[in-house]
Amino acid sequence: MSESLERTPNKKLSDLLLVQEICSAPNALEAHLRFEKNAAALEEWQIIFAEEGDAGSIKLLDQPLGSSGVATSVFRGKSLWLMDSPFVSQSGPIGFHGGSAMFVDSNAASYIRAIAYQDAPSPAALSQALLINQIGPRLQQLNPYLYLWESLQSWNDETVARCKESVAAIHALSSSGSKLSAEWGRRFRSVFRESAENFATGLIAEFERDLKAGLFAGLEDQLDLIEAILIRSQIIELSSNKAKEHKLAQLVAYMHEELSTIMLRELIVCGDILYRSNRSRISRKLNSIQNQANPLALIRNCAWDMYIPRALDALTSVTPDQSSHADFYVAEVLSFDGDVSDIINTTKLRAIAVHRPSKKNFPFFDSDVAEWLGNRLGPKRMDALSHYFLPEMFLDRARRRSSTSARSILEANRAELMQLIRKKKG
Secondary structure (H helix, E strand, C coil): CCHHHCCCHHHHHHHHHHHHHHHCCCCHHHHHHHHHHCCCCCCCEEEEEEECCCCCCEECCEEEECCCEEEECCECCCEEEEEEHHHHHCCCCCCCCEEEEEEECHHHHHHHHHHHHCCCCCHHHHHHHHHHHHHHHHHHHEECHHHHHHHHHHCCHHHHHHHHHHHHHHHHHHHHCCCCCHHHHHHHHHHHHHHHHHHHHHHHHHHHHHHHCCCCHHHHHHHHHHHHHHHHHHHHHHHCCCCHHHHHHHHHHHHHHHHCCCCHHHHHHHHHHHCCCCCCHHHHHHCCHHHCCCHHHHHHHHHHHHHHHHHHHHHCCCCCCHHHCCCEEEEEEEECCHHHHHHHHHCCEEEEEEECCCCEEEEEECCCHHHHHHHHHCHHHHHHHHHHHCHHHHHHHHHHHCCCCHHHHHHHHHHHHHHHHHHHHC
16 A cells, blocks of 8 residues: 555545445445545545446447457446546536547557558458447547557567557557558558657657666566466465365465455456356466466466456556646557456446545455355355455555565465476376
8 A cells, every 4th residue: 555545544444434335336326425425534535436327427338349359448337427526516517627548459459550561461350450440439549558568578679660560550540530441551551651650669769768767567566466366276276176165265365365465356257267167268278277388378478468457447547648637537448359358347347446646546346246255155254254355454465565575476386386287297
C-alpha cells in the first residue's frame, strides 16, 4: 500500500469498508446513494460503477470478434457511472471529461501490420481485418502501448524493427479515419508510410528511454507474482492427491503467507485449473503442463495473458494527459488471443475504486469472490480461510509486502515445478 494511504489504521479501515459497501451495491443508483451519504469521508476516492443497462453516460463496448477475439473493457454491462465527491454533491447536471483508448495486443497488431506492409495479405489477415472493422469508431482510438509492453518479454533488434512497423501501421490506421482493408494497405505504402514510421521511431525511442530508466519494473514485478501463483497451482496439482477443495485452500494460504497478497482474478483462473472445470482455454493448456516442451516459457506467456486485464484495471487511475484535466480514464482491449478473452469474460468487474492521491485501484468483481470461494470450498474450509478476506488482513499483507521478494519466491517455485515434472516423466 502506498504511503498516501498510510494514515491512521482506523481511517484506512473505515475508508475501505465504505468503498466496499458502495462497490457491492446491487445497482448503480444504489451505489450513488451510498456514495452521496458518505461523500465528505470519501473526498479522496473515485468509483467507476458498471451498470448492466445503458443508462450510464459512459458507454461500453463488449464485442465478440470471431471464435477467439474480443473488443471489450474489464467491466460488465453496457455503461458506467462515475462517482466522486464533487459529482454526487451536485443537484443539477455536471460536466466531466474522460479519456479512453482501445489497446491493441500482439495478435491484433500482427494483422494490422500485415495489411499495411504486405502487397498480398493472406486470406486470414483479410478475414481478421473485417472483424477489426466491427469496432467502428474505436478504430480512431487505437493505442499500441499494451503491444509494446508485451514485446518486452523479448526486446532485441528484431523485436524493435517489428514494433516500429506495427506502431506505424496502428498509428496510421487510427489517424486515417479509414477501415482496415487491402485498399487501405496500398494507401499506407504509397501515402502514409514515411510519416507513420517517423512517428513510430520517436515513440519507440521514448519507450526505450522509459525502459532504461526502470519505469517498467513494476510490470515485471506483477508478472513475477502472477507467474508464481500459476506455478504454485501446478505444484499443488502435481504433488497432491487430495481433494480439489483442499488444493484451492492451499493456494489461498500460499498467496497470503508467502506472497503477501491475494490476487482475486488469478485466484478465480487458478481455481478453474485446480477444479479442472475447463471453462477457459488457459486452464486446458495448463492442465497438461507436464507434456509441454517448455513448461516455464508456456507459464510465463500465460502470466502475460493474465496480466492484461490487470493492466486495464490500473489504467483507470491514470490521467492520459495531465494538461487535459481528465476526470476518468477507461481502457479497452482489442485481442484475438482466446486466453485473454476467456480471462476477461470470466472475471468482469462490477466496479473499480480509485484512491486518487496514491493512484491505487481496487477492483470489485461482478461475482462475489467470497461467495465464489465458499461455493467451491464448502462451509468448513471457508470458515478456516475467511479471516484472510477481512480488511485487517488486507492491511497486514500491505505491511509485509515490502519485505516480500517475488523474484526469489518465483525462482524457487520454478525449480520445484521442474523437479516434479522430471519425476513424473522419470
